[in-house]
Structure formats: C-alpha cells, structure tokens
Amino acid sequence: MKITIIAGARPNFIKIAPIINAIKKKQNEGFEISFRLVHTGQHYDKNLSDTFFEELNIPQPDVNLDVKSGTQSEQTAAIMIAFERELVIHPCDLVLVVGDVNSTMACAIVAKKCHTKVAHVEAGIRSGDLSMPEEINRMLTDSITDYFFTTSTSASDNLLKLGCNPENVHFVGNVMIDTLLQNLNRISVPDFWNEHQLSEKNYIILTLHRPANVDEVSSLVALLQGIDTLVGDKKILFPIHPRTQAILSENQTNFKNIIFVLPQGYLNFMYLIKNSFAVITDSGGISEETTVLRIPCFTMRNNTERPETETIGTNTIVGTSLDNLRERFAAFLQNGPKKAGIPELWDGKASERIISILVDKK
Structure with missing residues (x-):
C-alpha cells in the first residue's frame, strides 16, 4: 500500500x-x-x-x-x-x-x-x-x-x-x-524560563489566534487588559505572533502581568503547558492536551468541536464575554479545579x- x-x-x-x-x-x-x-x-x-x-x-x-x-x-x-x-x-x-x-x-x-x-x-x-x-x-x-x-x-x-x-x-x-x-x-525548559522567574504553577498560559480576537487592535487591547487583571499574583505567558506584538507595541500598551514571548516549538510549549497553573485560549486543540495533562483550561469560544474535553476533561467553555471569563475564573480560584478524567482511547x-x-x- x-x-x-x-x-x-x-x-x-x-x-x-x-x-x-x-x-x-x-x-x-x-x-x-x-x-x-x-x-x-x-x-x-x-x-x-x-x-x-x-x-x-x-x-x-x-x-x-x-x-x-x-x-x-x-x-x-x-x-x-x-x-x-x-x-x-x-x-x-x-x-x-x-x-x-x-x-x-x-x-x-x-x-x-x-x-x-x-x-x-x-x-x-x-x-x-x-x-x-x-x-x-x-x-x-x-x-x-x-x-x-x-x-x-x-x-x-x-x-x-x-x-x-x-x-x-x-x-x-x-x-x-x-x-x-x-x-x-523529551519536553524541555524554554530559554526564557529563568529570565522571567517562572516556576511550576506560578503562571498562566494565554493563546489567542482567532481573527475576532487578534485582528482588531482595540478589541485585542481590551481583552488583554481584562485578562491582565484576572490572575492576582500569577504571571501570564502569551506566545504571540511578531506581527500582533508589533501592533500592540505601536499602541504603547503596558500590562502588569502579561509576558510576551515568541511562538514556541512543540517540546517547549508542552513543558509550559504541563507546568502551568491554568490555560486561557481560543483554540480547540489545546484543550485536548490540557485534559490529558490535567491542567484547567478556559476556552474563549461559544462552542467546541471537542465536547469531551468539557464533559469529561478539564476544559470550561466561557464564551467570548470577558465578564463570563472573570466569573468562571473567579469560581475556579475559589473552589479549585473541577473533577476531570481522560476520554476513552x-x-x-x-x-x-x-x-x-x-x-x-x-
């Protein structure tokens, strides 16, 4: 064949x-x-x-x-x-x-x-x-x-x-x-780990790539400003496309907790996911890996093509509303992660x- x-x-x-x-x-x-x-x-x-x-x-x-x-x-x-x-x-x-x-x-x-x-x-x-x-x-x-x-x-x-x-x-x-x-x-520590004083569970991973979130500068800035205030003393690690970072730099926006890094290779990114406190994302696929690694994941979408990551796994669909993300994330901080398992096969x-x-x- x-x-x-x-x-x-x-x-x-x-x-x-x-x-x-x-x-x-x-x-x-x-x-x-x-x-x-x-x-x-x-x-x-x-x-x-x-x-x-x-x-x-x-x-x-x-x-x-x-x-x-x-x-x-x-x-x-x-x-x-x-x-x-x-x-x-x-x-x-x-x-x-x-x-x-x-x-x-x-x-x-x-x-x-x-x-x-x-x-x-x-x-x-x-x-x-x-x-x-x-x-x-x-x-x-x-x-x-x-x-x-x-x-x-x-x-x-x-x-x-x-x-x-x-x-x-x-x-x-x-x-x-x-x-x-x-x-x-084989997963490996990124070069910037010590530079940003990262340690297990002291940071959150943020990924954004959907056009509705990253293509319009004002909505992206508003979203990041909202997420920047969510996390208390946690750092927020945001692997960001250079084009998007350039747009943000032009707007001279300062964030208290968000650390911008380049897109990561697989082994570095999985290390970051595995050792994170939680993940905030608009991706569908990341919720699969967070489920197996038992990392809480908050997906900023109104739907998912991977429902098992929410019904069985660690994923929580929070919609596109920043207020809803705040509410669900606050509940997580107060009550801890939900009970979760790994889907069949x-x-x-x-x-x-x-x-x-x-x-x-x-």
Missing part, C-alpha cells in the same frame, strides 16, 4: 508524527506499506513548520508545495493546483489527511477527483459554527472521505447521522495524544489502530 500523507500547518505536523511512526513499525513487521510525505507549505514560519519536523523526528518531506499565505480561496486554490501536479506524477493508493486546515480539504478534493481514496484522521468533529473556516473544511472533507478515523464516539455518531457507511467509521482515539505521550519525557495508541485498519483494508 502506498500512502501519501498531507501536512500543511502546525496541528498537522503534530498529528502526522505518530502516524509515520506507526507505518515504520508495520514496515519492520514485514508489511508492504510505504508513505510519501507532502508538505503543502501552508505554514512556512520556522517556528510553525521546520521546528516541529526537527523536534518530533518527522522525516523531511518528499516535496514542499510552498503555497504560503493568501485569502482562504487563494490558498485553497494554490494547494489544489500544486497537489494535483504532485499526485499525477506520484500516484498512490490512498491520500491521508488530518485535521481541518485548508490543506486537509484541498488535498482531499484533489485526491477524489484523481480517483484516489481518502482517509481522514480526526473525522466527524463539529462545532456547528459555519463562521469558522475549519468547520467548512471538516464538512467538505468528510463528505468525500472513504475511511473515517474519529477521536470520540460523538464524532462517530455525527458521521453515522450523515449516512456514512458504519464499516468505514472507526473510533480509534486521538493522535494528538499519541504525540504528547510519546514525547513527555486517549491512550497513545490511536495511530497504531489507524494503520492496522488501513493495512487490513488493502
């Missing part, structure tokens, strides 16, 4: 690492399975791309399509044009896509139009929010996928309600957690299950 694996953005790199390890394990067991790794170039900043390949021991891509940025349509079109050429030259039995970025949807469409089967890792998750580009990517990818690999029973149920063939819907667990568990003994073996299933379907 020849598999083409697609990676385009930071979350993709984290998800493909254990899948590649699982393929290599099958190869060592004598199975006829090979892979070609295609990097679309959707993320091209070194801290968002090269660093993850190096740290997670991902082999260098067989090709980088080098599409870079643009509008949603421009980027999607560029990926499709470049990947079609790639797939014509290097045909395969299966194109494997992960997650919900533009590369996922674009390469799935190309594969199907080239009469190649598609496997979608992290299939079936839904936020119900069509204002999110990722939600559209998920829906379109799943509408043409052949093999669905899900992180939860609720994701599997979403697919079955859509009429997907039950024989091709497989609840396997979470490949993000595979990567986390495979690398926990988040055990570090999802990738092995995926590759075993694909080998059996050959």
Whole structure:
C-alpha cells in the first residue's frame, strides 16, 4: 500500500508524527506499506513548520508545495493546483489527511477527483459554527472521505447521522495524544524560563489566534487588559505572533502581568503547558492536551468541536464575554479545579489502530 500523507500547518505536523511512526513499525513487521510525505507549505514560519519536523523526528518531506499565505480561496486554490501536479506524477493508493486546515480539504478534493481514496484522521468533529473556516473544511472533507478515523464516539455518531457507511467509521482515539505521550519525557525548559522567574504553577498560559480576537487592535487591547487583571499574583505567558506584538507595541500598551514571548516549538510549549497553573485560549486543540495533562483550561469560544474535553476533561467553555471569563475564573480560584478524567482511547495508541485498519483494508 502506498500512502501519501498531507501536512500543511502546525496541528498537522503534530498529528502526522505518530502516524509515520506507526507505518515504520508495520514496515519492520514485514508489511508492504510505504508513505510519501507532502508538505503543502501552508505554514512556512520556522517556528510553525521546520521546528516541529526537527523536534518530533518527522522525516523531511518528499516535496514542499510552498503555497504560503493568501485569502482562504487563494490558498485553497494554490494547494489544489500544486497537489494535483504532485499526485499525477506520484500516484498512490490512498491520500491521508488530518485535521481541518485548508490543506486537509484541498488535498482531499484533489485526491477524489484523481480517483484516489481518502482517509481522514480526526473525522466527524463539529462545532456547528459555519463562521469558522475549519468547520467548512471538516464538512467538505468528510463528505468525500472513504475511511473515517474519529477521536470520540460523538464524532462517530455525527458521521453515522450523515449516512456514512458504519464499516468505514472507526473510533480509534486521538493522535494528538499519541504525540504528547510519546514525547513527555523529551519536553524541555524554554530559554526564557529563568529570565522571567517562572516556576511550576506560578503562571498562566494565554493563546489567542482567532481573527475576532487578534485582528482588531482595540478589541485585542481590551481583552488583554481584562485578562491582565484576572490572575492576582500569577504571571501570564502569551506566545504571540511578531506581527500582533508589533501592533500592540505601536499602541504603547503596558500590562502588569502579561509576558510576551515568541511562538514556541512543540517540546517547549508542552513543558509550559504541563507546568502551568491554568490555560486561557481560543483554540480547540489545546484543550485536548490540557485534559490529558490535567491542567484547567478556559476556552474563549461559544462552542467546541471537542465536547469531551468539557464533559469529561478539564476544559470550561466561557464564551467570548470577558465578564463570563472573570466569573468562571473567579469560581475556579475559589473552589479549585473541577473533577476531570481522560476520554476513552486517549491512550497513545490511536495511530497504531489507524494503520492496522488501513493495512487490513488493502
């Protein structure tokens, strides 16, 4: 079996690492399975791309399509044009896509139009929010996928309600957690740890990336000012894109507790998460890692495509209201973290299950 694996953005790199390890394990067991790794170039900043390949021991891509940025349509079109050429030259039995970025949807469409089967890792998750580009990517990818690999029973149920063939819907667990568990003994202290007098549980991690939060300067400043007053004597560590920090610097905004640092590589970032007091984020994926690491997480969104992180895990959805965040965070400070567990099959073996299933379907 020849598999083409697609990676385009930071979350993709984290998800493909254990899948590649699982393929290599099958190869060592004598199975006829090979892979070609295609990097679309959707993320091209070194801290968002090269660093993850190096740290997670991902082999260098067989090709980088080098599409870079643009509008949603421009980027999607560029990926499709470049990947079609790639797939014509290097045909395969299966194109494997992960997650919900533009590369996922674009390469799935190309594969199907080239009469190649598609496997979608992290299939079936839904936020119900069509204002999110990722939600559209998920829906379109799943509408043409052949093999669905899900992180939860609720994701599997979403697919079955859509009429997907039950024989091709497989609840396997979470490949993000595979990567986390495979690398926990390798996470490392960032260079700035002593400089900012960080220690276990004396800081909070803040991540913001959604356009509604970071693209409008006045709303970003207001949000940061509000969060700056939430935390008492805790520091707030904010890995921030240089462009966003430049905008804030131009507005000469001073914060008492917030420390700005550059985007972090995987091993440094997981160290920071593991040793934090809590996390405030507008990301969906971070709530998976905080759940397994048992770190309280407050997600500033009105919905989540990962409900198990809230119903079972450490995540609390607080909406986009700063007042609501204040209320929920104050309750946490007073009462302590909520009782939480780890979702079913988040055990570090999802990738092995995926590759075993694909080998059996050959």
